[in-house]
Amino acid sequence: MSTELFFQYFSAGITYGFLYAIVAIGFNIIYNATGIINFAQGEFVMLGGMTAISLYPFMPLPLAIVAAVIITTIIGALVEIIFIRWLDNPSVLRMIIITIGLSILIREAALFVWGESVRSLPYFNGNSISSINIMGANVSPQVLWVIGVCAVMVTILSLFFQLSTLGREMRACAANRLAATLCGINTRNRITLSFMLSAAIGAAAGCVMSPITYSQYDMGPGLAIKGFTVAILGGLGNSMAAVAAGLLLGLVESFSVMVLPQSYQEIIATSILLLVLFIRPHGLFGNKDTAALKEF
Amino acid sequence: MKNFFSKTLTVLCAVGAAALFCAAPIMAAQTLKIGAIIAETGPASFLGQPEAKTLRMLTDEINAKGGVAGKFKVELLLKDSAGQKSKAVSFARQLIEEDHVFAILGPTRSGSTLAIKNICEKNKTILISCASTKKIVDPVASYVFKTPQNDSLAVRMIYREMKSKGISKIAVVVGGTGFGKMGRMFLNKLAPEYGIKVIMNESYSPRATDLSSLVTKLMAHPEIQAVVNWSIVPAQTILAKNMRQRKWNVPLYQSHGFGNIKYVQIGGPATEGIIFPAGRLLVADSLDANNPQQAVLLKYKKDYEAKYKEPVSTFGGHAYDAFNILCKAVNQAGTLNEEKVRSTIEHMTFIGTGGVFHFSPTDHSGLKLDAFDMLTVKNGHFALYK
Numbered sequence: 170m171s172t173e174l175f176f177q178y179f180s181a182g183i184t185y186g187f188l189y190a191i192v193a194i195g196f197n198i199i200y201n202a203t204g205i206i207n208f209a210q211g212e213f214v215m216l217g218g219m220t221a222i223s224l225y226p227f228m229p230l231p232l233a234i235v236a237a238v239i240i241t242t243i244i245g246a247l248v249e250i251i252f253i254r255w256l257d258n259p260s261v262l263r264m265i266i267i268t269i270g271l272s273i274l275i276r277e278a279a280l281f282v283w284g285e286s287v288r289s290l291p292y293f294n295g296n297s298i299s300s301i302n303i304m305g306a307n308v309s310p311q312v313l314w315v316i317g318v319c320a321v322m323v324t325i326l327s328l329f330f331q332l333s334t335l336g337r338e339m340r341a342c343a344a345n346r347l348a349a350t351l352c353g354i355n356t357r358n359r360i361t362l363s364f365m366l367s368a369a370i371g372a373a374a375g376c377v378m379s380p381i382t383y384s385q386y387d388m389g390p391g392l393a394i395k396g397f398t399v400a401i402l403g404g405l406g407n408s409m410a411a412v413a414a415g416l417l418l419g420l421v422e423s424f425s426v427m428v429l430p431q432s433y434q435e436i437i438a439t440s441i442l443l444l445v446l447f448i449r450p451h452g453l454f455g456n457k458d459t460a461a462l463k464e465f
Numbered sequence: 466m467k468n469f470f471s472k473t474l475t476v477l478c479a480v481g482a483a484a485l486f487c488a489a490p491i492m493a494a495q496t497l498k499i500g501a502i503i504a505e506t507g508p509a510s511f512l513g514q515p516e517a518k519t520l521r522m523l524t525d526e527i528n529a530k531g532g533v534a535g536k537f538k539v540e541l542l543l544k545d546s547a548g549q550k551s552k553a554v555s556f557a558r559q560l561i562e563e564d565h566v567f568a569i570l571g572p573t574r575s576g577s578t579l580a581i582k583n584i585c586e587k588n589k590t591i592l593i594s595c596a597s598t599k600k601i602v603d604p605v606a607s608y609v610f611k612t613p614q615n616d617s618l619a620v621r622m623i624y625r626e627m628k629s630k631g632i633s634k635i636a637v638v639v640g641g642t643g644f645g646k647m648g649r650m651f652l653n654k655l656a657p658e659y660g661i662k663v664i665m666n667e668s669y670s671p672r673a674t675d676l677s678s679l680v681t682k683l684m685a686h687p688e689i690q691a692v693v694n695w696s697i698v699p700a701q702t703i704l705a706k707n708m709r710q711r712k713w714n715v716p717l718y719q720s721h722g723f724g725n726i727k728y729v730q731i732g733g734p735a736t737e738g739i740i741f742p743a744g745r746l747l748v749a750d751s752l753d754a755n756n757p758q759q760a761v762l763l764k765y766k767k768d769y770e771a772k773y774k775e776p777v778s779t780f781g782g783h784a785y786d787a788f789n790i791l792c793k794a795v796n797q798a799g800t801l802n803e804e805k806v807r808s809t810i811e812h813m814t815f816i817g818t819g820g821v822f823h824f825s826p827t828d829h830s831g832l833k834l835d836a837f838d839m840l841t842v843k844n845g846h847f848a849l850y851k
Binding site: 174177178180181182184185188280285286287288289291292296297298299300307308309378381382383385391422423424426427430431432434435 | 505506507510511514641667668669670672673674675676677678679680681682684685699703706709710711712727731732733734735
């Protein structure tokens with residue numbers, strides 16, 4: 170294989186990888202604060218994209234995206250306040266089932282509001298045929314946007330969870346909610362905050378990826394599966410690891426096309442998910458002993 | 466006295482019941498119950514939505530005029546199959562066994578139609594499909610018809626065009642749906658007739674979000690002179706985008722499944738220059754005045770666009786043809802007898818949006834190669850390709 174082709178496959182894989190990672194990060198935030206997986210994460214991505222597309226005719230693109238992120242953040246907060254906040258010490262299983270129910274609810278509401286049709290935001294730079302040549306591979310400038318947004322988010326989040334008091338408090342909520350409460354942390358507010366953060370990040374992801382992947386009301390579950398695979402593969406809760414795992418999955422998918430039909434891509438992600446769950450449930454970069462202490 | 470009352474009551478009941486029983490068949494004779502199985506939601510909704518809208522529009526229109534042949538009011542039972550084969554099958558059973566419909570229009574998709582072909586044939590229910598594959602009418606089932614042009618004809622149109630340009634080595638890429646599979650079969654089967662060699666056969670998931678790695682795989686074969694992208698799902702425009710982003714500028718041919726301007730709108734400039742065969746509905750405005758289809762095309766286009774404020778698509782046209790073929794046949798037969806209406810269709814000539822149909826007992830599609838024109842995308846609009 171020529172180097173040029175190699176870089177073409179490689180760049181495609183990187184694109185997929187960052188798309189998946191950006192979804193996986195949203196999973197990690199809520200996991201870091203609550204210890205559960207929010208299966209409505211894919212719906213936050215959809216809501217962000219669709220809202221921005223609806224607002225775009227009325228305002229400039231950057232403003233539409235900011236507004237979409239804010240609106241989705243508010244929806245994220247409402248979802249938590251209405252459906253989760255009042256639960257007294259819910260079990261992990263119960264919370265997970267609630268989020269699955271929420272994802273269906275949001276999806277149906279979106280179908281009602283936006284209907285079936287497939288839409289997309291315009292490319293941030295250039296249009297659907299422009300591309301930039303990087304090491305012999307032609308890449309759409311939108312891919313650079315995805316990578317950039319993803320990098321910024323990961324950096325800020327890592328710093329936030331490691332260094333800021335608020336971030337540490339949120340992690341404390343997941344580790345031991347009772348102990349966190351006894352230390353004077355308002356655990357309920359921290360959990361609401363985690364939903365808002367992950368909704369915001371999902372919405373931003375939904376906006377930057379929309380020109381590449383298109384947006385439609387039922388795009389959530391597909392993204393959620395990929396994002397979940399990546400989050401598990403990297404080790405839940407670790408955003409840096411999610412990026413690494415995302416790239417790994419993306420590259421595997423991209424190079425697999427050399428030997429397998431493209432329609433088998435979904436199977437690859439699912440197989441990897443199952444393998445990881447069986448063999449290394451704490452993820453490639455996770456710590457087995459730490460994972461053993463957690464409920465999920 | 467009590468006896469008198471009870472007797473009167475009995476008589477009244479009996480009369481009432483008899484009246485009901487007598488009335489029932491008369492009422493039934495007055496309504497033409499049409500079932501429709503349309504993929505209004507799901508991956509084929511770009512096809513199903515205009516179809517459903519068209520059927521609703523036509524039903525209102527004909528009922529406002531007093532019904533088919535001035536006496537049969539149309540009752541439309543429209544079911545959303547969401548593009549799923551299993552749903553199409555259960556709706557077909559429900560429409561036939563519980564609702565006792567006179568005929569079924571649709572399904573939207575090839576796979577769904579093939580799945581219910583035998584059910585309709587066995588129950589002697591007329592089926593006029595809005596799906597394209599030739600397999601629907603080959604072998605002929607006496608009660609099954611279809612309105613879109615055969616996929617094999619679309620393949621021939623594309624190959625004829627390629628031959629005239631001297632293209633002989635191509636890649637075939639299909640969306641992973643029933644439509645795609647049938648297309649791939651005909652593309653491979655007919656290629657040798659036109660001296661064309663299919664170098665690569667690939668398929669992609671209908672839910673694909675990016676196809677750059679697939680494009681790379683094709684680009685590894687520099688001898689490929691053109692790509693045929695045979696699909697009905699929105700992902701078909703992603704292939705166009707990724708090809709152009711990679712600066713791979715070989716001609717891109719698509720199927721008649723590209724005939725909705727919404728595909729052009731979401732694909733943007735990447736869809737410029739795509740060449741595809743389609744019925745003339747999309748270019749109704751630029752036809753010669755002596756084209757036999759012109760009046761029909763312009764009327765449908767005007768009605769639809771006035772009512773729904775969106776451009777017509779060929780798919781809505783397929784539903785238009787199906788509905789009107791059925792109504793014309795009922796009108797000519799003058800009765801709601803399945804067998805009579807069926808044989809009327811078999812001997813009918815009908816000027817529709819998809820072309821001029823000449824049905825016969827051996828040809829339940831009725832369209833020839835001349836139903837197609839080659840179209841292209843020019844400045845974000847469909848235009849005749851010359």
